[in-house]
Amino acid sequence: VAAAPPAIETDAVVIGAGPVGLFQVFQLGLQEIRAHVVDSLPRPGGQCVELYADKPIYDIPGIPVCTGQELTDRLLKQIAPFSAPLHLGDVVTQLVRGSDGGFEVSTRGGLHFRCRVLVIAAGVGAFAPRALKLAGIEGFEGRQVFHRFDLHAQAAGWAGQDVAVIGGGACAVAAALRLADSARVTLVHRRDDFDAPPAEVAQLRQRLAGGALRFIAGQASGFEEADGRLRALTVLDTDSHEHRIPADAVLVALGLSPKLGPIADWGLALDRKQLVVDTETFQTGERGIFAVGDINTYPGKKKLILCGFHEATLAAFAAAALVHPERAAPLQYTTTSPKLHRLLGV
């Protein structure tokens, strides 16, 4: 039996690597508070990158226009002096208050942190693959049904098999095209319209016309199993005809959907799924637990990135009073403070 890895000792854990979580690292850093960041997505940027990586944002003060990806890159550069580890593709699942007033924080991926301060910058929640809703099919997850898959690693294993791909986005289209050469592919999407790059959609239409794979506009309505194996999906098309699709593997690519997840179970005050904070410290009702960005609420709250930047700033000042209670903390300016210059390495 392997021993559990030792807990990571840090001042703060930030949940969420979106723009506000990243700027939180910056403001904590100016307060000499070391932070680790955990995010469910495989890359930093949060909604900003997941939902509009290449779409222009016009209301970041002093940046007349930038994309979500550009904003993320700028923030990553800005927080670089603080070298905060980003733990991506992982989700904080457990939070326990320690006897010393600090927290023990655990992740699904097996990380354990001991910290003084937790900042929840989780936006609309942890992004997870939207599930195929067919009662009982979850028993096949990871064997024949895949809500997460890696084409590069898994395509060979599906060669010569019947594969159903569910979805109409870029990921579904790419998977269907990639597998069409080696497997018998049926693509299922609720309508004959795809949200993928035009070149890939054109290629899909060409290959559908050539019979390289099959498409049904409809929705999975059931499945068949025999001897503990999934055998087929039933799909109801848009004319209400039922189709039986043989399926050795079902790849679900219905996009990502955010879920508040375990945060809802920590006993924090919620108002319509938002964490209630005060506007002096952006602390929740629990001492040491802060909430910033789209996940919080207070009178006047607007879900804007620039408001989250302000919230993260005041949260960092309040966190400093907890982490460094021995120090008085007069406001210092990055333009003039030798101490802040040293922290920033400038």
Add this chain to the structure above:
Amino acid sequence: VAAAPPAIETDAVVIGAGPVGLFQVFQLGLQEIRAHVVDSLPRPGGQCVELYADKPIYDIPGIPVCTGQELTDRLLKQIAPFSAPLHLGDVVTQLVRGSDGGFEVSTRGGLHFRCRVLVIAAGVGAFAPRALKLAGIEGFEGRQVFHRFDLHAQAAGWAGQDVAVIGGGACAVAAALRLADSARVTLVHRRDDFDAPPAEVAQLRQRLAGGALRFIAGQASGFEEADGRLRALTVLDTDSHEHRIPADAVLVALGLSPKLGPIADWGLALDRKQLVVDTETFQTGERGIFAVGDINTYPGKKKLILCGFHEATLAAFAAAALVHPERAAPLQYTTTSPKLHRLLGV
């Protein structure tokens, strides 16, 4: 007798063209609120340009480093779509509540506005020339003593005269050098050390050595008048010797100092010279009068530019409820809203 010019009708007047006042224009613009801006300084940027135009700022979110001037230039570009007139070198002096609930706003320069909303983004107050403190000398202001002067326009008038220049900054050094060719100049500064570009300081030292002008390290301690004219200044040098300096003109260049000014007289609640606001709307106790940036205070307040950006944003939403009460205003995003794209001209 000339008739008073007609009042300028607008939705909002913003006092202050610092970074927060400029971003206020942006957020008001997104709410379809037309704004005019008034600032005491001759150029936009406020403290940011007046005090650290060329010094780096590191804590503007998404901008790892920029100078005060660069930040100002970026904000001017960002607000360009709204074409808000900037009235520079002018000071709002009078505020009267109209019978319709709006305001009449007057400036020292003779402008009159009628507006629904006033946003005070005046930072540490209106910058005004720091005064030469000699009891009674104010009676010569504008005739022989000049706290504001325009060398280009006035130098010829001082030709052949005795001119005292008071101060040790760039403005004082430039004035002394400029007038040394045509007038008998004495430069007075409290110490033999000048805060001006090195090349100009070098030139000054060279010309002092050559006798083109005179320098006294000391402070003006009195003056002589005769027949209603100022005749001389008395200067106490650093060794406590008194010097009599003939003076037909005294140019005072002691730098700028901010003053809350008339704002203190409008009956708004103050806490240590800051305007008290609530954090939901950033409105003062007076309906329609908002305060954002360094001039306001509320629990948790930090005098940081990025906090002012947030404050200006919530103030704009609250102002919209006053200016456009007929419209419900759901939050729209600059990334996705066709209406905001139209307003931004993108």
